[in-house]
Amino acid sequence: MAGGPLLSLRGLRKAYATQAVFSGVDLDLPAGEFVALVGESGVGKSTLLNVIAGLDDADAGEVWLDGAPLHSRPEPERARLRRERLGFVFQAFHVLPHLNVADNVALPLLLQGRPDAARVAAMLDAVGLGALGARMPSQLSGGQLQRVAIARALVHRPPLILADEPTGNLDPATATQVLDVLQAQVRHEGAACLLVTHSAAAAARADRVLRLTATGVQPADRPAHAD
Ligand SMILES: Nc1ncnc2c1ncn2[C@@H]1O[C@H](COP(=O)(O)OP(=O)(O)OP(=O)(O)O)[C@@H](O)[C@H]1O
DSSP states (O other): OTTSOSEEEEEEEEEETTEEEEEEEEEEEOTTOEEEEEOOTTSSHHHHHHHHHTSSOOSEEEEEETTEEGGGSOHHHHHHHHHHHEEEEOTTOOOOTTSOHHHHHHHHHHHTTOOOHHHHHHHHHHTTOTTOTTSOGGGSOHHHHHHHHHHHHHTTOOSEEEEESTTTTSOHHHHHHHHHHHHHHHHHHOOEEEEEOSOHHHHHTSSEEEEEETTEEEEEOOOOSOO
16 A cells, blocks of 8 residues: 555454453554554553464454555465564564574575575674574573574564564663664664563654553653663
């Protein structure tokens, strides 16, 4: 959809069994915008990211990506769109244990048939892991694993970045570095980023802060620069 938002959510509702998580979620996210999504623990922020990514199904509502209705597409097409258009930083990293760091980061490019060792090296440098490409994940700290996950999520220059607490395991200096990398992808590549965070410092970097509640997303104040 030329000129339309990159991502549009309309009336999304999710429940587990009879337990409603959220409903009435509407959101328009234009390319080039960095949005922080905050909300109480358990309100459904991770679930919402999973629904947007098509890793989980909503019970009602619509997810539009680049004008394509993801909610009504068959799984093979959703999987292709996910591979090409999305970078997802999971809370639990999901780094593959049997691949070294560089091969983990290279994976999205390989899945699209366009290997690019220079881009992989540049992403590893950007997250401060330039010297660790040959290491296995078991030889990394939690913060280093988080940075592998971020490099992997951004390596294929996805138009939409979904990041679930990407600075949750990081010391303040490394967290700043990771936010710089995310923000650069938004500023220089025109990506849109939806960042779930409990960190005031991370939310302060966003263009807009939204709060998820059981009844939808509402604008929230941007915190001052502090955690
Ligand atoms: N597979 C599941 N079956 C039943 N309930 C679930 C399932 N997955 C998540 N939930 C519940 O759905 C709600 C939303 O969970 P979710 O992880 O999305 O919250 P969150 O806002 O991301 O929390 P946090 O900030 O603590 O990470 C929680 O109450 C959780 O217990």
